[in-house]
Amino acid sequence: MSILVVAEHRDGDLRDVSFELLTAGVELASTLGDELHVAIINGDVDRFAAELNSEGVSAIHTIDHGDEFNHDVYCQIVSALCDRIDPSYVITPNSVNGLDYVPAVAQGLDLPLITNVVDVEHDGRLRATREMYGGKVETSVGTEAETALLMLRPGEWPTTHEPGDATVVSHEIEVDRDAVRSTVTGFDAVAADGIDISEAEFIVSIGRGIEDEDNLKLIEHLVDMTGGTLAASRPIVDNDWLPAHRQVGQSGKTVTPTVYLAIGISGAVQHVAGMKDSDIIVAINNDSNAPILDIADYAIVDDLFDVVPELIRECGGEPPGV
């Protein structure tokens, strides 16, 4: 049997998650004594194959059907490849594009799927660790099935690899055009007008704990007093309380300030993806179980409406009444 990793790329580059999947694949293959295979679909497949050719990989399968991702094409090709090489476990990214094709492969092949996986073990049966309830609970989900698809959460496995000597096999796989029900017509970058928060040294970031748009003036006052840069978690931007270029996280900006002060932010994985490499992370949160506290260097477990006014006073200001 073999383990199959399906790589991901965008705009001419392999995404980091591809190398993370490789690490997970090497680990699982060595536990099981299986071969590790890698699939690369579309784009500059030969260059990608060379980049992914690393120790522990037996074979790299390339399939060239265009430049970028199309979920119908990916779904058909991964399904066909599974028929050809008959892998035990198929390891895919829990990325936005992963979400757009892997569930369809699982459905079409009638295979179990476990998404959002943060750890994988095998002790006679596969055990995947995944989180629930906003990261407050970790579950272990098992399957006796000999074949299953796993979607691994980005950022959970390291990416270092030694060069390898896998064979590269190029495949011709017919795509049934009648079953292609979508066309990708282009890409767009979210308007990057206004300030660039990724350059900031001190970020004051606000989350749903602020409750109401009017209360934002409290945080804006803190920003004025400290000379920090205002940023936010997604719900604040979703509500149109702040513009999109202030959003930190997976679908917003990645920031690495000297200090990231997270106020009323729970620390969801998609938020953390954008700020975890800050030098010093400080959290103000009234929930002693909030996941943000696991990655914080300093924390105040208290009500932000009590702490922030005091902080403004400490900085020589007078808090606005909220």
Added chain:
Amino acid sequence: MKILVAVKEVAELAEQFDISGITIGEEYFQYDLNEWDSYAIEEAVQLNEAGLADEVVIATIGPERSEETIRTALAKGADRAVRVWDEALDDIEVLDLHGKVELLAAVVEHEEPDIVLTGVQAGDDQFGATGVALAERLEFGWAAVVNDLEVDSSGETISVRRELEGGIEELANVDVPAVLTIQTGINDPRYASLRSIRQAQRKEITTLSLEELGMNSSVVESPLELLGMAEPETEGTATYFEGEPEESASALASLLEGAGVVEI
């Protein structure tokens, strides 16, 4: 054009809770409409108000308790609802993707909507797979993580924006019938007014069992098993500033000054 919105009532966990074995006591949960689904409902209702759709039907898999959540969805402007539940589902630890898809597919095949909307993921189990798997099962077009959509005048395709990582959006056209998974922020979900909450009491909720869907309990047999549940071991190394707000704020101010980011 008819729109079906597949929604889920999600469990929200209290701040403090206890895990015993692989369960958490009912007393630690509160239930609410899934955040992502509220955006899917709003999108459907707006299409209806724009005259592009003439009926919005809510579909859910959930126990009787979830009717309250369904009423909320109806109060936001949906016309009626279908709730699937069965005793056979009571004791299932992990309702597997394929089981869920078969149940929803049966509802879709009966209702014959042109568009199915659902949330990107459920906030409680964060599985994120139902919409796309359902589309494949139905041979519908699909798109995942949609933050903008426009139905073209012929009603045959939908132009969508898919929100990728890092502030990049993919533009795509999807054939109708289609399933779209809706991302938060696509619209501004309305609050139900008191009047609409009252009106929603009169809207129809049809309940269907497995038998009524022409299925038996084998459809929800799961290849997945819940083996363990724990609070994540905190790798936390945070220093906590304690005491009254004046004290903790003062310690924080000193830290910020020491880090050289604030001058006091």
